[in-house]
Amino acid sequence: MFVKKECVAMLLAGGQGSRLYALTQAMAKPAVPYGGKYRIIDFPLSNCVNSDIDTVGVLTQYQPLALNDYIGNGQPWDLDRIHGGVHILPPYQTALGASWYKGTANAIYQNMSFIERYSPEYVIILSGDHIYKMDYSKMLTFHKEKNADCTIAVLEVPMEEASRFGIMSEDDDNRIFDFTEKPAEPSSNLASMGVYIFTWDKLKKYLIENEEDESASKDFGKNIIPAMLDDGQNLFAYHFTGYWKDVGTIDSLWEANMDLLDPNIPLDLYDAKWRIYSRNPVMPPHYIGLEAQVQNSMIAEGCNIDGIVDFSVIFSGVTIEEGAVVRDSIVMPNTTIKKGAKVEYAIVGQDCIVGEDASIGVRPELMEDKSKWGVAVIGHDIKINSGSVIKPKQIIDTDI
């Protein structure tokens, strides 16, 4: 017996995140560490709980172990519930055979029975790739007020970036009359955030129809939304104005972390009324040593800092030895930066050891040929030998 829920969330977390290279070699993108103690998926999960959505299906496919471990029974997000709670939904086998999730719409189609048992009026589709704080309950109210069949959360992006997104046009009443996924010549700068609310009966109908169409790519942006528009269904744009960042690339992941150090950027993680929950490590407070210099940085628990840290995000359990310098960088959990090592404009994955006097990344102002400059990346669980030099833009996925 399942208790009816007004709204069920479906969180698409199966993406490989191939543009994060070494950082997603052994873990799905939503499990990638962010912001000193979080994983990317903490944001949509915490948004759900804070918006009173207590039933969340997490659709996994690529390298699910780290993500499954992390979510566990959902207790850190208060999602270990008798009725509802968080459920991991991997692809599965049926009497008719087995298949991977073939697209975002197909992933939801394959889990219709999960949604149906809660008999919801609405389904909210989320993705595990974005950093933002959003009250989904306000969007749901908007959806109901507009008597919409589908509401798409949108934000205004710079015109030159618009062709990376699903772009739509709306009338004065926020009614969407045009939607194109990643248009070469965008007609507006209203971009989809990948957050959709559907009236479940309608979505169900379109999912089934889309599934029967063998030529379709089984994707929300490419198939479901255009089909609904063609049929004259009620689609509305819900404008979001807060901080939102897609962390799908090395540069955007680096920037999104650096944004936390910028007092002018409106992403407040210290707001007790909208906490971002996460699985907390069991570690003592961090220690800043006698010779350490720490400024403009975020540092998590269990760290031992004896070196210089400036404009950096340091995750839990990191050791930075005396004489080591970490600037404009991200150092993920339990990594050690040995004496004399220099880490600048770099992302260092978790459980790494950066040997003495190694040098990772370079400040852009020191590069003559700026086109060769970029953030250097060390994957997870990697040992960098003493004295090694890792150049800007280099991505290291094995010990050197």
Add this chain to the structure above:
Amino acid sequence: MPTMGNVLGLIFANMHDGAIHDLTKVRTMGSVPFGGRYRFIDFTLSNMVNSGISEIGVITKANYQSLIDHLGSGREWDLTRKKGGLHILPPYGQVGSGMYRGRLEALGGVINFIRHSSAEYVILSDCDVIASMNFKEIIKAHEESGADITTVYSKTYYNSSDNSSKTVLNLDENNIVREVLINPSITGLSNVSLNIFILEKKFLETIVADAIARNLYSFEVDILQHKINEFDIRGYEHNGHLSQIDSMLEFYEANMNLLRPDIRQELFSTYAPIYTKIRDESPAKYGINSSVKNSLIADGCIIEGEVENSILFRGVIVNKGATIRNSIIMQGTEVGGEANIDHVITDKNVIIGDSRMLSGSPQYPVFIGKKAVV
């Protein structure tokens, strides 16, 4: 080796409340904040859990709201169990129980809980000891020696003029306790009791029933001292680092000891972590003018000023130009701009105004009470 599922842990949350009265006015000894993010009881509880004990009763007396808030269902210590788990045992919990005068009477008040347990052994512990302790080894020593009662002690310097309340044990060469001295007027290296006792559950039930029948209530006087010739009472020495908090000065020094890497490594070992309540704070943030040296900083702090030789608990705000030295700043305290504090202990949620100056001395750190506005 004993199977630790066979051991019941009993923790006295209110023992020694009077020792650091300033901090226990609003809470139990067990819920006194310590080390940036902990409460005293976290150490005893985590030691028990790390030793494989999964059935633990916490005996309370008064002021226990903060303790209950802290412990919750026991999840953070992995003690939300169907079998065993964490049990908070307040006074008046069973017919005939009430405000107890001593350990024996407290045990009498929870005797039904003890009887109900299927454990073979019981560990009794207070909350005033900060140490990393492996109870498996102590239980093993207890079994091997055949003692009726094993009492854990530490060889430390004892000074009667400190006017703290301590028990000193004199042992023979077989570690048998020959003399139990409560607050003796001696000075020097002594076997100071940590008030941690191991005994068989059946034996404990017998002595508690006997004591209640005779209106006796002090474990130390009525059992350790008066039955010293009747029972086989042995000592077990704890060798590692240890603080026994019996005064504000000791509290201050025990916190400051955590700035030493060797002590931190021993207390917060990866293999025996200290668990505590989770508050989901964001990592600490350091501003453009921050300067921090030799300090422990917990999550949720925002530091724009200068901090040296200090311990900052979760969510402390240090405004621009403020200077904090040799101080212990508890959760949610805000230190105003250009304020200057040295050798100060602030309780939770204190506000120190802009440009205030507060200064204590290493022997007498200044204490600011909970929620005070300076």
